[in-house]
Amino acid sequence: MAEPIRYRVDLTDRLHHLVRVALTVPGDLCDGARVVLPVWTPGSYVVRDYVHHVQWITATDGDGDEVALEPDGRTAWRLPTGTVGPVTVTLELYANQLTVRTNHVDDHHALLIPAATFPYVEDGTDRPHVVHLPPHPAEHRVWSLLPPGPEPDTHVADHRDHLVDSAFEVGDLPAVGFEVAGVPHEFVWAAHGGAPDLQAIAADTTRIADAAIALFGDGLPVTRYTFLTVGWDQGGGGLEHRDGAVLQVPVHSFQDDDLTARFQSLVAHEYLHLWNVKRLVPxxxxxxxxxxxxxxxxxxxxxxxxxxxxxxxxxxxxxxxxxxxxxxxxxxxxxxxxxxxxxxxxxxxxxxxxxxxxxxxxxxxxxxxxxxxxxxxxxxxxxxxxxxxxxxxxxxxxxxxxxxxxxxxxxxxxxxxxxxxxxxxxxxxxxxxxxxxxxxxxxxxxxxxxxxxxxxLRWVRDGAPEAPDLGVQVAEDDQGIRLAAVLRDRPAWRGGVTGGDRLVAIDGRTVGRGQLPAVLRAHQPGDTVEVAVTRGPRLLSLPVTLGVPRQGVRLVPVGGPTAAQRTAYQRWTGQTLEEV
Ligand SMILES: [Zn+2]
The missing domain is CATH 1.10.390.10 (Neutral Protease Domain 2)
Structure with missing residues (x-):
């Protein structure tokens, strides 16, 4: 049996957003070993250069003497040829970015995304990877998407890719366990406040999970599953892992029906990835x-x-x-x-x-x-x-x-x-x-x-037409209205307005936060208005001819649906057409 790759995680300086990770390179791999920190994490397809957060990195041999560790490319290091091991490579990471793809460690919790945390040994990726992660302080709990190892506070990955696919969360956090198809599931809430109704979340998630199992039809291909959920003021997203997911939602999601619905959709999304992406892989x-x-x-x-x-x-x-x-x-x-x-x-x-x-x-x-x-x-x-x-x-x-x-x-x-x-x-x-x-x-x-x-179903018009079309996406802030996008070939574009301009006035009247729809509604399609914008230091006035307003639509049942339509609808949604 090949010696596993071992890591020890030290959270004693978590107050300062610092994590120390000690990687033991097995003796038989030390000769010229190449150690790599990933630049991205699966599920989020952009180079994030996690190496940016490395504060320092050193290598020591079994006697504690320093071993030279040479940079090899921008996110890897090499031990010298002829190194006799084992060698321990220790690095300190700064972890203060709260997203589902980055590490966030503080006195409240510690979310560790493995790609950002654990450098791998290039020639040892097929070996088991063992993570020793004692909670700090001791009364906090560690949630791992990996199965537990035989020693206390250890978690074992089958290989490097399994480790990369298994996040960790640490804290004194509300959590609820429940079963889906006889398989233990857990939902962990790592946000401050938000007062989630854990029992309701467990019940809704169970029903969504059952619907996912029915979709694929072959039972549940995991033996445990964990949702690690962080919260922030706004925004959100998720990152799928092999046996769980990291979710991020607005903290007040459970006090708002629409945000609760978005949370349920996010749960469904990441859970579906357990099949589509994690096991059915492009x-x-x-x-x-x-x-x-x-x-x-x-x-x-x-x-x-x-x-x-x-x-x-x-x-x-x-x-x-x-x-x-x-x-x-x-x-x-x-x-x-x-x-x-x-x-x-x-x-x-x-x-x-x-x-x-x-x-x-x-x-x-x-x-x-x-x-x-x-x-x-x-x-x-x-x-x-x-x-x-x-x-x-x-x-x-x-x-x-x-x-x-x-x-x-x-x-x-x-x-x-x-x-x-x-x-x-x-x-x-x-x-x-x-x-x-x-x-x-x-x-x-x-x-x-x-x-x-x-x-x-059929489409019908819904409500009165919107305001005459300007063809922009706006982002409002304390300074007023920024044109986050000017849509190609739409009225503002044709008038010479460009993305990033700040809207100041229309026809000589200032337009403040929240006022644009009403200002446009006071006009007719085909009217030419003077749009004043600032572009960097310049103030410009541009004639823009407003376009035809967009008409809202809605999906409604057809009158007198056929038996085939009723059946198809029922097979599609699991509900009857009359319930719409
Ligand atoms: Zn996805």
């Missing part, structure tokens, strides 16, 4: 290169389809109303229709370019790229609707996902784009596979007009 991501970007064309399936089901499962689970679901689909559709970048970048490109575009945003983002989450979800919806139109009694896209799961889950080579298209063809025919290929290989939107009739 080919490129089966062998991640932790020193460089690992590109895949398949995030429209990995994230887009997951995003589609993260809004559908809460309905099937009965924790979302049908109305919320249909309005959320509508919102996504209207958002995509107003996104110029969706007509410039295909979904496959968006996936390939995630590393340089999705996570790197500026005032041109809306014009330059589409969103493989929201756009991918709507392509999934179109495919689902077309499949249900063909076979109202069938399982729609569920059957495609299940077929992919059965054919490719756990396989070392993962799945390819061809595998996905073949599964679509098997469920819905070659024409549907061709349509799917076109939807993701070209910068085009799905067609979601008539096709909603497959499940007994």
């Amino acid at each position: 080919a490129a991501l089966t062998t991640p290169d932790y020193e460089h970007p690992t590109h895949t064309p398949s995030l429209w399936v990995a994230e887009g389809w997951t995003a589609y089901y993260d809004e559908l499962l809460p309905v099937r689970a009965g924790v979302w109303s049908l109305r919320r679901h249909l309005d959320t689909l509508r919102d996504g559709w209207q958002r995509l229709q107003g996104l110029p970048g969706a007509r410039l970048q295909s979904l496959r490109q968006a996936s390939q370019e995630a590393w340089v575009k999705h996570y790197v945003r500026d005032e041109n983002t809306a014009n330059a790229m589409t969103d493989y989450y929201g756009h991918g979800a709507l392509v999934a919806w179109e495919l689902d609707l077309r499949l249900r139109a063909q076979q109202p009694e069938g399982d729609g896209l569920d059957a495609v996902l299940r077929a992919l799961w059965r054919a490719h889950a756990g396989r070392p080579e993962g799945y390819t784009e061809d595998d996905v298209l073949a599964a679509i063809a098997a469920a819905g025919g070659d024409d549907l596979a061709r349509l799917a290929d076109e939807r993701v290989s070209r910068p085009q939107l799905p067609e979601l007009g008539e096709v909603v009739g497959a499940v007994g």
